[in-house]
Amino acid sequence: xxxxxxxxxxxxxxxxxxxxxxxxxxxxxxxxxxxxxxxxxxxxxxxxxxxxxxxxxxxxxxxxxxxxxxxx
Numbered sequence: 001x002x003x004x005x006x007x008x009x010x011x012x013x014x015x016x017x018x019x020x021x022x023x024x025x026x027x028x029x030x031x032x033x034x035x036x037x038x039x040x041x042x043x044x045x046x047x048x049x050x051x052x053x054x055x056x057x058x059x060x061x062x063x064x065x066x067x068x069x070x071x072x
Contacts, residue, residue: 004058005033007051007065022046 001009008018008029015026022029024043031037039047044055048067056062 002033002035003060004029004039004047007053007058008033011051018047018050021050 008015015029018024018029019026022043024046028037028043032039032043039058044058047058048055051058052067053065054062054067057065057067
């Protein structure tokens with residue numbers, strides 16, 4: 001299970017809820033979660049903002065779910 005799927009399940013969200021919150025079609029989110037498709041940079045930004053985490057966390061480059069400080 002990758003972090004994109006893990007964070008969604010941890011927060012008890014459906015693919016439909018992620019679609020409504022990000023604008024990314026639920027089938028595409030499912031493909032990201034299943035490892036059948038690599039997320040675009042734009043989609044990673046949308047997902048990171050939606051989940052309030054970092055793109056590094058979503059891609060499995062860190063175990064720290066806490067987001068980086070944002071620029072002002």
